[in-house]
Amino acid sequence: MPVAEDELTLTFTALADPTRRAILRRLAEGDATVNELAEPFALTQQAVSKHLKVLERAGLISRLRVASSRPCHLEVDSLGPAVDWITEQRQVWQQRHDRLERYLTTLGADDTPESS
Amino acid sequence: MPVAEDELTLTFTALADPTRRAILRRLAEGDATVNELAEPFALTQQAVSKHLKVLERAGLISRLRVASSRPCHLEVDSLGPAVDWITEQRQVWQQRHDRLERYLTTLGADDTPESS
Numbered sequence: 001m002p003v004a005e006d007e008l009t010l011t012f013t014a015l016a017d018p019t020r021r022a023i024l025r026r027l028a029e030g031d032a033t034v035n036e037l038a039e040p041f042a043l044t045q046q047a048v049s050k051h052l053k054v055l056e057r058a059g060l061i062s063r064l065r066v067a068s069s070r071p072c073h074l075e076v077d078s079l080g081p082a083v084d085w086i087t088e089q090r091q092v093w094q095q096r097h098d099r100l101e102r103y104l105t106t107l108g109a110d111d112t113p114e115s116s
Numbered sequence: 117m118p119v120a121e122d123e124l125t126l127t128f129t130a131l132a133d134p135t136r137r138a139i140l141r142r143l144a145e146g147d148a149t150v151n152e153l154a155e156p157f158a159l160t161q162q163a164v165s166k167h168l169k170v171l172e173r174a175g176l177i178s179r180l181r182v183a184s185s186r187p188c189h190l191e192v193d194s195l196g197p198a199v200d201w202i203t204e205q206r207q208v209w210q211q212r213h214d215r216l217e218r219y220l221t222t223l224g225a226d227d228t229p230e231s232s
Contacts, residue, residue: 004135005134008134008137009134012128012132013128015132016132018125018143021121025208028209029212046213069185074209074212083203090195093190094192096190
């Protein structure tokens with residue numbers, strides 16, 4: 001099924017920050033509150049909240065409503081479209097690269113423009 | 117081998133734009149000059165050049181020095197670290213999700229907080 005381009009942009013934007021990637025790795029170990037996230041990263045709650053909003057907008061996390069602390073929770077399927085896009089691209093690039101290599105091999109190694 | 121966090125940030129930043137992703141898909145079909153890229157996207161050469169700089173900085177493309185037009189060329193291995201990061205994360209998230217599901221199954225379906 002086709003994925004909205006905007007969705008991929010939001011996901012890649014969310015991943016394009018080392019702190020946000022670290023927050024995601026932390027949440028893979030278990031849900032955590034803003035307080036619990038702020039401490040190990042030596043960030044203010046405000047800075048963490050800003051990062052969480054970007055992650056939430058991309059659908060990578062959700063905020064649970066079970067308590068006033070609203071713990072953050074990874075959305076397990078949310079990486080799917082980005083994984084699909086990036087692995088498909090790598091495959092296409094690799095296939096093109098392999099075709100070029102085979103073509104160059106048939107031309108012969110000494111057939112470079114400089115040697116003529 | 118560990119990948120510099122900055123490298124991942126540059127890659128995901130480069131991918132976080134629909135035009136840059138379209139340029140990469142076009143380059144997967146073959147090298148192209150700035151002119152050749154500008155036309156189908158209805159962009160100015162200046163706008164294309166700006167996107168190419170972001171892609172080049174992330175190492176996703178290189179500019180060939182074979183002609184004054186300096187065609188753009190995909191760097192086939194450059195997606196590797198981002199693919200590795202994102203697929204590993206998805207695997208870790210999925211494993212955690214599966215463990216939680218199994219745990220909840222052992223608790224029984226009627227054991228929700230609201231029903232107590």
